[in-house]
Amino acid sequence: MNRDLRSFLKDVREAGPDYYVEVQIELSTNLEPCILQQKLARQNRFPVIYCPQMKGSKLPLVTNVYGSYEMLGMILGLPPGSAKEQILKEYMKRIANPLPLKTVPRETAPVKEVVLRDEAVDLGLLPVVHHALQDSGKYIVVGCMIARDPDTGIPNVGMYRHEVKGHNVLGAMINPAHHGSYIARRYKELNKPMEVVLFVGHHPAVVLGSLVRGSLDLDELEAIGGLLGEPLEVTDAETVDLPVPAWAEVVIEGVIDPQKEITDGPFAEYTGYYGGVAKAWQIDVKAITMRKDAIYHDLDPAHREHNLSCVLCFESVIYEAVKKAVPTVQAVHLPASSCSLYTVYISLKKRIQGEGKLAALAALSAEINLKTAVVVDDDIDVYNEHEVLWAVATRVEADLDVSIIPRVTGAHLDPSAYDETRYKRGHMTSKVIVDATKPIDLPFATRITPSLELWASMKLDDYINLPSVPPGYEEL
Ligand SMILES: Cc1cc2nc3c(=O)[nH]c(=O)nc-3n(C[C@H](O)[C@H](O)[C@H](O)COP(=O)(O)O)c2cc1C
Structure with missing residues (x-):
């Protein structure tokens, strides 16, 4: 059994309302989760936001998982309030120790509880969000895409945005400099279809692993195991020859015909500005598998959460x-x-x-x-x-x-x-x-510093009554 999105949500729920909040009423997938997240940020609050009722979908949605630097530490198993230096050190320690994959039978993989193939495939079942006013449509943002390098057979993982273009069609906007694009261009040269798997929702350390910047021959699924602190459990996909994380919430299997082109954008970017229309790859979705009570993981791409991840x-x-x-x-x-x-x-x-x-x-x-x-x-x-x-x-x-x-x-x-x-x-x-x-x-001027002795001995609370500062407080 792997730690997963649910075990993480349990941890942050137990840590209290500074780290986890639940929305009380039904939300629209049109902008609403993002507005809530932005309003909380204005108050210097960065909890994980769980939205149990999403209009038009049976799946609950979770967002703001990477809302603060402190939360990144908690994702890596450190206690709330850990120093930022310590969080970076922990990350570097884990990333230096990749762990081999563990293959498990599909019968024991929770992500296979629901299997939708062929006519049953419908991306409309997911609460995919329209994030900003001028976005061209609804985008899956935390879709970690696995594809195999056709020359080496080594799997690559990257998080790319995927616009929903139809009930079984997605876009894939991959920066031309990223490994995912290099692999897609190789399939194009070889005139072969490129099989892909997107997983949405897993332990947030797994998702962080999909962002690792290694060389093309680094098996990023092993790097993910290092970050998670345990070998990533995978099982076979239904329709493509790729591994699927067994403890993911949702998996989308598909094929890119690299000769086909599609558009992406306009889209609200991490810079705080809209990006224009660009070329993207097209994914024809062949299957969706998920847990029977799957949770959909979203992220506001123009919010600081994107940058913090x-x-x-x-x-x-x-x-x-x-x-x-x-x-x-x-x-x-x-x-x-x-x-x-x-x-x-x-x-x-x-x-x-x-x-x-x-x-x-x-x-x-x-x-x-x-x-x-x-x-x-x-x-x-x-x-x-x-x-x-x-x-x-x-x-x-x-x-x-x-x-x-x-x-x-x-x-x-x-x-x-x-x-x-x-x-x-x-x-x-x-x-x-x-x-x-x-x-x-x-010579250079001497910096003024307080008396170390008095700094240590004088406790503010002994002198003045002050309201407490919320944990997780960060200067914006
Ligand atoms: C929230 C988020 C969204 C991202 N969206 C994209 C995207 O749409 N396209 C892209 O090329 N990279 C995107 N990235 C960055 C890549 O996932 C990241 O650079 C990754 O390491 C690329 O993997 P690769 O070099 O193996 O292709 C995103 C990162 C984050 C955190």
Whole structure:
């Protein structure tokens, strides 16, 4: 038996209303779960939101599973309130230890409790959400797609968005740089159909595993086992030659004819802006299997939850790269204010001149989406944006400490990215290094810090009555 979405929901329910809430009334799949999530965020609340009644579907819906950095720790089995550094360390430890798959008979796989094939296939049974006003339609967002590399036979997993185009047709928008696209293009060259499996709803650590950035020959199902902390249990699919996670809530099996094209978008992107219409692959759905009381997992793609679901993956890649260049790196953080992707804050115990810029160069070349790397000394808490900006304000002189590298490959969804003419939108951005570290061989002003003795001995509660701060509180 694997830990699954239900075991996670039980854990967060037991942790209390700061971590889990249930909606009392029926919700429409048209925008409503997203509005609730956004309103809670305005109040600095980021609980998992369980919606038992969804109009037009028998399936309940769960969203905001990745609502806070603290929740990422709980997904990895850490107690509520764990430090962010500890959460990143736990992620890196698990990702370094992939576990082999465990195959189980289909009779014992809960995802086979309901099997719909051929005429019975109907995507309309699922409470698929229309997330933002100008979206082109309803999108499955947490659809983790498994496909086999036709050359090596190794399965690949990635989370891509899938617009519902008909009762048995889905789109698949795969970024051309992602492995999923590489595999689809190979099938196109070979003129062969590409079999796929999407699973929707599993333990959130499994879903995080589908975002791992490894090489193409990494078996990402094994990486998922590492993150889950136990081998992923799989069984055979009904209509395609691919493994299916046995403890998933819903599985959609299908085939992509790589010669066919379909459109995707407009769509509300993680940047907070709408993206335009683009080409996508078409999935012809052959079967849907699910649990008899399946739960549908959704995520608001234009909400910070989207960015947080990727943050540990990106931070770990950047941390490893910076560590190779500057072994005394202390912490790396992608703040929510930069879509948890475009700006990185790095702290160092600086040992030699120039190490601030060296660390920034390593970070910028490790993750193409990054635009700005801000490097600070180890007295600055990278998780506290106020402190980082104070260091920038007081330790940076722009002509010496800021460097701009124009025309570098960047995030294709960044609305300010440009092409080679500079006048059109494209794949390039200008990268910025901000070295906010102090010089080490020159005198520099002494930072004011409180008396350590009084700081330790004076307890606020002994002096003033204050309302408590909700757990999970994070500065937006
Ligand atoms: C909520 C969410 C939605 C995503 N949607 C897409 C998408 O529509 N297309 C895409 O190419 N990547 C998307 N991604 C990113 C990929 O899932 C991720 O980069 C993954 O590692 C790609 O896998 P691959 O390189 O094996 O194809 C999304 C990530 C998240 C967290």
